[in-house]
Amino acid sequence: MASDSSDDDMPLARTNGHSPNISPQADREMDKSDSKARPLPPGVSVRHGPVDEAMDIDSTPGGAAKRKSRSSTGKVNYRAESDSDDGAPLAKRQKSKHKKAGSDSDDEPIAKKKNGVKLPPSINETATVESSDDEQPLGTKLAQRKANIEKAAAKEAKAIRSDAKVKNAAAKKVTKEESDDEPLSKPKKRQSNGVSSAKKANGVKKEPESDSDVPIAKKAKKAATPAKTTKAAAVKKEAKFEKEESKENSDDEEEEEYRWWDAPKKEDDTIKWTTLEHNGVLFAPPYEPLPKDVKLYYDGKPVQLHVDAEEVATFFGSMLHSTQNVENPVFQKNFFHDFKDILQKTGGAKDLNGDPVEIKEFKKLDFTKIFQHYRAISEAKKARPAAEKKAEKAEKEKLEAPYMYCKWDGRKEKVGNFRVEPPGLFRGRGEHPKTGMVKKRVMPEQVTINIGKEAKVPDPPPGHKWKAVQHDNKATWLAMWQENVNGNYKYVMLAANSAIKGQADYKKFEKARELKKHIDRIRADYTRELKSEVMADRQRATAMYLIDKFALRAGNEKDTENEAETVGCCSLKYEHVTLREPNTVIFDFLGKDSIRFYNEVQVDRQVFKNLKMFKKPPKEDGDDIFDRLTTSQLNKHLSSYMPGLTAKVFRTYNASWTMSQLLKKLKNDNTSIQEKIKLYNDCNREVAILCNHKRTVGAAHEAQMEKLGDRIKGLRYQKWRTKMMMLDVDPKLKKKKGAEFFELDKDLDQAWIEQHQQFLVEEQKAKIKKKFEKDNEKLVAEGGNPMPEKELKERMKAATELEAKFKKENKTGKVEAEGKSPTVEKLMAAIDKLDERIKTLELQCADREGNKEVALGTSKINYIDPRLTVAFSNRFKVPIEKFFSKTLRDKFNWAIQSVGNDDSWEF
Missing domain, CATH: 1.10.10.41 (Yeast DNA topoisomerase - domain 1)
Incomplete structure (x- = not known):
């Protein structure tokens, strides 16, 4: 597609002498490689970010040259408010300021702050859905899988557009035939009912692109339907409203849930409320x-x-x-x-x-x-x-x-x-x-209240008054004030499970679903423009590639004084990108919320050449890599494909589309619920890898895994004790089942057993003491006298007896059968239950180990359409509570209710 803005008048100061056009000779110069290494498959990161720890990467593997110090990475861009670039030409975008050596440690480049810190985990250390014994590298395998997912996306987009064309043509034909019998004054009225040509997918009728922000249920109600259906719907709707009117509104009676996804569409979507108290x-x-x-x-x-x-x-x-x-x-x-x-x-x-x-x-x-x-x-x-x-x-x-x-x-x-x-x-x-x-x-004097005109204004604390009271029904906040540190405005909003918040979430995911129709054309266009002779077009195409493939945020320049120099794709500086032949790109910068983003990725060779060109001298530290591109220009270009499309939609689309493709391939075998949960988490994990949504291993991970391992070993010990009880009941079992059946697990040595026994004794003591204290509290609350300390000592005898029993078992190697009338059958049933518990914990252990580099919650809450999770829950008969906490079930109630029991819903 054509460039949105011309670069002919762009001053050279902005581009450090780079020409607005790219000559064939300049393009060929970028083909020269400093390494004979074979390029790796593009599209998947070698190491994953973001990370918080600093690391020394001054020397790069493969004999590449030393990386320049990234002075601006860990620094702050001190800029006065009057220095805003909003009205300035692109050439005036300010470079990063460099500070002198010897300043505070926070002014050091990120890579210089700590030495010997382990790099974030590489892709080869990451578990995925499928395990393979072949010799194909995991990076190659995942790159191929990602390419296949993108091919499926292109195929889906073409199918959607083809289907829409056929239906539009049929609708036009029907409209034309009907209009022949109508008076000449009525064709426009007839034509307005042509909405029936909208595509119907997943049980939801799609509307024209201009209506992409309309809630799903509202869109469906606008579509034309046969007369009988319309009449039936009207009767049903009338009955529903009569039922609602007949219900009394009482504080003692639970309010009926507001199903905004089923409610009629408002005429003016900008009006958020009519009354507010x-x-x-x-x-x-x-x-x-x-x-x-x-x-x-x-x-x-x-x-x-x-x-x-x-x-x-x-x-x-x-x-x-x-x-x-x-x-x-x-x-x-x-x-x-x-x-x-x-x-x-x-x-x-x-x-x-x-x-x-x-x-x-x-x-x-x-x-x-x-x-x-x-x-x-x-x-x-x-x-x-x-x-x-x-x-x-x-x-x-x-x-x-x-x-x-x-x-x-x-x-x-x-x-x-x-x-x-x-x-x-x-x-x-x-x-x-x-x-x-x-x-x-x-x-209170700093707080502005937003409330309905007819409502009573809340009283401020005694001796104070509100800064202002307003009645803005186009705003969704209830109160607002400005904090002193960053000068940001803080708003009191409705909770995450409210209709307003739910509609915002719904619109976000529907916008990502809408992108399905256009993704193939967008990718084809930016792939073609990676070789454009116009520098601005080539930069825009390269930025789109990075945003699409590696989930980089678009990024905006910071103009506020003392604001942290956080960047995104469009505002990357020279020092934030290191190139390693033949196609490795290393990103290292402060991203959103000043969190360090570090990632090593393999890119298409043409993208590597372009970045090499964008960093070509006389550019230096502090200069913009994309010096002919801004976020607003990029989003304006994207909106030409689809109304409302911005760079951030790609993150949601890629995560949701990838998840939907992975879930489709899963087979609903007769496995346990825990195994099904792990299947889902494996897919979520692979989404994080393929979409580069990764994190570093948490500081407490090793301790948690050790604790989980001890729990598993404890159950195995309990299982062995139960087997020994079987021998106590029937000594002949050793010959019948074989001595191997009664052997102690190899990882349970005597030292560990004695330590575990001591833990069990202390645990029982703690339980006895807690129960004693609770019983005393209950007695006091009921007006009685608390039990004396001797009662606690009496109860503690059970722990002392357990300790003595363990000592005897360790000495004799025999375990006396416990419980009322113990039998071999009862003890075998107990062993089966222990086996189930061990298997469940082992699955949890494998799941946690695989998730140590992945923030599954972040993907699940922000990027993956919750309706995919609901459909999976229905299809695999796993309670939704296993995936969504109570808070998330409230937040995504619209998704749970709108999908219902449907197990075939697709993104």
């Missing part, structure tokens, strides 16, 4: 000053602070356990700056005699006493009786109750975040430059 927001409780004996220490001496300064000191002191924050030099620097500022405003610090104390150095501050105070409070809360905890919970729920729900067009809707965030220290994510800054307490 709510009770405002819940503010954080006031600060409780420290006891007189708890002080902040400076240079070894206690100091007295104004209550406002003391509160800020407690922000830092209460989180000393969070070492990743309090030991971060940037966190310390920002906190100390704000702390000194509040000290200056409140009269400074004083010693116990009232003399001024000048606080100059952060290192001389000692927050230990403050930390110990809050830790003691926390431990005391945990140790409280259950009745006290229950009473506090009830009190909290009573306080929150008025804010939890609102009335939206007369419906009761749950409010999501009605609490105003309490003051504290900003943490941010990744390497945020403002981490450690003080988040000030939000006052």
Whole structure:
């Protein structure tokens, strides 16, 4: 397709001397390779990102040249608000600023911060749906599988368009025949009913592209249907409304669920509500000053602070356990700056005699006493009786109750975040430059309320007033204020399970489904334009390739002062991309939320050549790779294929389409529910690999796996004990079943057994003590006297007897049969149950090991259409609770209800 914008007038300053057109000679120069290595299949990453740990990759395998230091990667782009590029020509896009060596550690390039840190897992270390014994490399295998999935997508797109053409032609023919019998004044009215030509897929009627944002049920109702069907539907609808009207609205009666996906379409989609009532927001409780004996220490001496300064000191002191924050030099620097500022405003610090104390150095501050105070409070809360905890919970729920729900067009809707965030220290994510800054307490005078004109405006706290009250029925927020750290606006919105949120999710996934019709043309066009002679077109095509194949975010330039220099595809700098012949591209930059994105990928050779060209001298660190492309230009180009199409739709489409193709291939064998869950998770995992949605192994993974392994070994030990009980009941079984049947598992040595036995004894003691305390609490609650300590000692005898039994078993090698009237049949049944439990845990173990590099929850919540999960649940007879938690079932209620019991729904 033609370029959206001309580059003829683009200043050379913008492109560092690169010509707007590409000569054949310049193109041929990029064919020169520095390596004789054979190119690997494109489309799959070799190593997966994003990661948080820094790594040293100055030297690259394969004899490639040393990589330049990425000075701007770990830095902040300090830019004044007046420097916004919104109205400036592309040539004026500002380069990254480089800082001098010797500055704080947060200014170092990412790769220089830590040495010897393990790289993120390679593709060959990743488990997938299918295991193979052939010698074909996993990277090659997955690249081929991805290519096959893309071919299936192209075939599907062509089929959809072909089917639509046939139906449109048939509809036009019918319309023409009907119009011959109509008066000349009526053809337009007749023509308007031609919506019946819309494609019907998966039981849902598709509407023209211009109506792509309309909820699914609304679209279906617009389609023309035979007269009998329409009449029947009208009767059914009328009966439904009569039933609804006859129902009394009572607080004691459960409200009928609002099925927005079945409701009639609104005439004006911009109007979000007609009536809106709510009770405002819940503010954080006031600060409780420290006891007189708890002080902040400076240079070894206690100091007295104004209550406002003391509160800020407690922000830092209460989180000393969070070492990743309090030991971060940037966190310390920002906190100390704000702390000194509040000290200056409140009269400074004083010693116990009232003399001024000048606080100059952060290192001389000692927050230990403050930390110990809050830790003691926390431990005391945990140790409280259950009745006290229950009473506090009830009190909290009573306080929150008025804010939890609102009335939206007369419906009761749950409010999501009605609490105003309490003051504290900003943490941010990744390497945020403002981490450690003080988040000030939000006052009612900063809050704007959005509510219906006829509704009662909620009362602000006594002595305060709202900043403003408005009645904007095109907005979906209930309250709003601006926070002081980043200057962002915070909004109180409806909960994730509300109709408004559900419709937004639905539209997102429907937009991705709509992309199915056009994906083949888009891919064909950008593949062709990878060789375009126009530099702007070639850059745009290359960016589209990277966004489509590797799920890169489009990226926007940052204009706010002190905002972190996070980037995406269109705003990649010279230093963010390293090229390794013949077709490996290494990405290393700060992505969304300042989280480091590191990935090594194999790309098409032409894409590699293009990136090599875009990095050609005189470009250097700080220069844009895509210097003739912006996100707005890219999205404008994409919208020419499909209304509303943007770069971010590709992430949702690729994940959902890939998942749908993988689920189709699964066979519904008579396997256990746990095995079916693992099949689903295997598909989800492969989606993450093929769409490059990966993460690093969690810090607690090894400990969790070890714990799970001990549970499995514990069950095997229990199984062996049960077998030994069988010999106690019938010694002749050893000859009948063979000695091998009664042998101890090889991984259960005597040292482990004794350690496990001790664990079982301590576990029983803990259970006895907990039961004793609960029984006492119940007695006291009922007005009785608690049991004496001797009762606990009496109960503890069971644990002592168990310990003695284990010692005897270890000495004699025999196990006495337990239970009432033990028989061989009963004990064999117990062994069968243990086998099932062991198998289930082993499946969980394999599943967790495979998922250690994959954030399955992120894919499931954000990228994979939930209706695919519901259809899988129906088809394989697995309860939806196994895939969606209660929160997710509420969030995706529209998907669960709209699919119903259908097991054939397709993306």
